[in-house]
Amino acid sequence: MIVVTRVADIHEALNGVCLTIGNFDGVHMGHAKLLTRVRDRAAATGLVSVALTFDPHPRKVLLGASAPPAITSIGHKLECMEAVGLQVAVVLPFTRELAAREPEDFVREVLVEGLSLKQLVIGYDYAFGKGRRGNFELLSALGQKYGFGVERLDPVIINGAVVSSTRIRDMVLAGNVWDARPLLGRFHQVRGLVAHGHKRGRKLGFPTANLAFREELVPLTGVYAVWVEVGGVMRPGVANIGKNPTFGEFEMSVEAHILDFKGKIYDQPIRVHFVQRIRSEKKFSGPDELVARIREDIGLARMILAAPDARP
Template sequence: MIIVNNPEDIRDAIGDSCVTIGNFDGVHKGHQRLIDLTCSRARATDRTSVVVTFDPHPLRVLRNDAPPFITLTEQKLELLSQYGPQVCLLLNFTMAMAKLSPEDFVQKYLLDGLHMKEMIIGYDYHLGKGRAGNFETLSELGRKKGFTVDRLDPVSIDGAVVSSTRIRDLVQAGKVWPVLPLLGRFYQVKGEVVHGMNRGGRLLGFPTANLKLVDELFPKPGVYAIWVEVNKEVHMGVANIGKNPTFGNDALSVEAHLLDFKGDLYGSDIRVHFVQRIRDERKFSGIDELKGRIRKDVELGRQILSQPEAAIKVTRPDFQRTTSSKPQ
């Protein structure tokens, strides 16, 4: 997938295009269906498949109370690329862009810039000033400008429409297992391993990787069974999210204990996939009680991750699995 920020950078290099446009926060099953349809239509008509999205997310510009987003831009682009579009136009969203009418936006970015002949949008997508560019108005504009518009019906799983809001609510409630069918993957965060309080291995006997937090959305504080990617390999693990009340901390932290792992992780970028919540975070009477509870958490985590349905799903072509931590 080629990523461009200005359609002029690619206008002369592509022919006619089939375009889908959206925020794609989470790149969930609904988004995946939309991108797949766009790519298949483009192949059938010998056109270029293009995904148009925005950075920052428009809500970050238009509202002071924007929610935490499921995927930051880097991860969103990585995920989009896995579903096959040839081009991603990543537009810098500004207040000036927000004031463009649907017709002006389509003309400037999609027709002049991408030679769009077909647009495919989600069932609830709107673009342009005042969200005036809905399916009906865009279809009418297409009849005047020479492009067609199709709209994908909502994608439902377990009786409810798949949406970024639904996924966000589940993650924040700690219900990470039900997120799997909505995303097609476990919810994940990524970060650099940094020095923490040096209590895990030295004091408790369970060394932990402390993440430098860059993501916005985190599961409800507690203990989780996780998969951890390290240097393109995957390992079983258990993570604590919270403020470590036994030690009276104030700042939110994500600490991951990798099962059966030996090595120095400081400075490494790791990816944590949240599989299932084990328990709430709570304050213990002392070190011994905490150590005993951690031993139980580790055993529960191992049992959860050993189930076939808990297997990690990674499609990145350079990814490798460790034989020791695959579910049996």
């Protein structure tokens, strides 16, 4: 998949595109329906399949520090798009100036003149531009003017409700990672480099990989059964999210103990796939009580991860 951050970088290679546009936070099952439709429609009509998205997320620019964390990083988002089979991803830098643009100007200059738009596929509630006037009705009128078709897809319903980024985010923040999986189409994951920690886990007999994450969505504090992806290999594990109250720490951390693993992975990128929450974070009386509970957590994690539907 070709990835560009300026329309000018791909313009000359395009003779007509089938495109979808959105933030695609989480690249969940609703987004997958859009992306798959674009891929299939483009293949059937001889067009180039394109997804147009934005970085940073518009909420980050418009709301600043009060913006909720993104479910997926831009790198993860692009991986998901490529896995669907899209040919091009356009990642436009999002600014306040872009948010204030009239939708008519954006469609004419970026989509029609810049990307040679022939077919547009949007979600059931998509709107963009100044005042969010760029809705289905306006896009349909502009399509008649500039010669492109507009298709609006119905929402995806799972477990009786519409699949949405907000719904998924709320689930993850509540620790309901197992229930979020059908909506995402995969287990929620957090990525980062393995950083040096206090090595307290090693002294207790359970060495942990301390994840140096950035702004990704971290589940509710507690202990989880997880898969830890190291070098493309999935390994079973137990992860703790919290502040290690037994030892009086205050900074939030994500630490994963990889079961039956003795390799050194400092400074290596890993991905922690959260399968199911085992328990809340707890302050123990001391190391002995903590070790006993860790052994119990590991036993529970082994049972959870052995289930066929617990595979990533």
